Amino acid sequence: MKRLEGKVAVVTGGAQGIGQCISETFAREGAKVIAVDMSDLSYTCENVEGYKLNVTKRSDIEQFIAETVKKYGHIDILVNNAGITRDALVNKMTEEMWDLVIDVNLKGVFNLTQAVAPVMLEQKTGSIINIASVVGEYGNVGQSNYAATKAGVIALAKTWAKEFSRKGEAIRVNSVAPGYVNTEMMKTVPDKVLDPIRAKTMLGRLGEPQEIANAVLFLASDEASFITGHNLSVNGGLRL
Known part of the structure; x- marks a missing residue:
């Protein structure tokens, strides 16, 4: 039997990279x-349906969740993957750069989860996975805004794991913190930048999107039925 047979999953940031790989793996x-x-x-992958949505627009999110529940009857898995970067040293980071990253990466996660939570609480079951980052664990030069959001989604997962199980519900909330991964965006980064990262990684290489998707699949599945409030680092042993 397939590991997510009969489940309905929502994956944000699903157009490319890690989000696309997670979507296709789930399917x-x-x-x-x-x-x-x-x-x-x-998508050419069967069982993956695309939906255009801005995670900062609460009214659109409410409509999306209502339509999904009406169509499928339940939502079993939410993967909060949508995220952006606007990098700069702190003394050069504009308020607009700060606000935009916070709005998408942190508030967007809050928006989707707040909309999905009542559905899962009524079902008394569900799995939510926030996609964090090694940068949220250790910080990184020029990424104050990004680091703050990714540390934030780890803390949100730990908080929601407590909130959503208070009355005996089997709603699990975890986070996954990837290291540097071979996405299309990373392929534009020169080797002189990536080589030091590889050198700081115990396994000596970048990760692959499938390796992140495999970790998310595990946490979404019943195989992880006794895991909640946990942050899973998938970074090849990287230490920034």
Whole structure:
């Protein structure tokens, strides 16, 4: 039997990279996946449905959740993956750069979870996974805004794990903190920048999107039924 057979999953930031890989992995494991992103999505993978959505627009999110529940009857998994970067040293970071990253990466996670939580609480079951980052664990030069959001989503997962199980509900909330991963965006980074990162990684290489998706799949599945409030670092042993 497939690991997510009969499950309905929502994956934000599903247009490319890690989000796309998570969506397709879930679908192969039997889930009906609604992959949301601000851009139009096109999937050849069966069981993945694209939905254009801005995670900062609360009214649009409420409509999306209502439509999803009406269509499928339940939502079993939420992966909060949508995120952006606007990097600069703190003395050069504009208020606009700060606000935009906070709005998408942190408030967007809050928005989706707040909308999905009542559905899962009524079901008394569900799995929520926030996609964090090694930068949220250790910080990084020029990424004050990004680091703050990724540390924040780890803390949110720990908090929600407590909140959503207070009355005996089997709603698990965890986070996954990837290291540097071979996405399309990373392929534009020169080796002179990536080589020091590889050198600081115990396994001596960057990760692959599938390796992150495998970790998220595990936490979403019943195999992780006794894991909640946990942050899983998937970084090859990287220490920034």
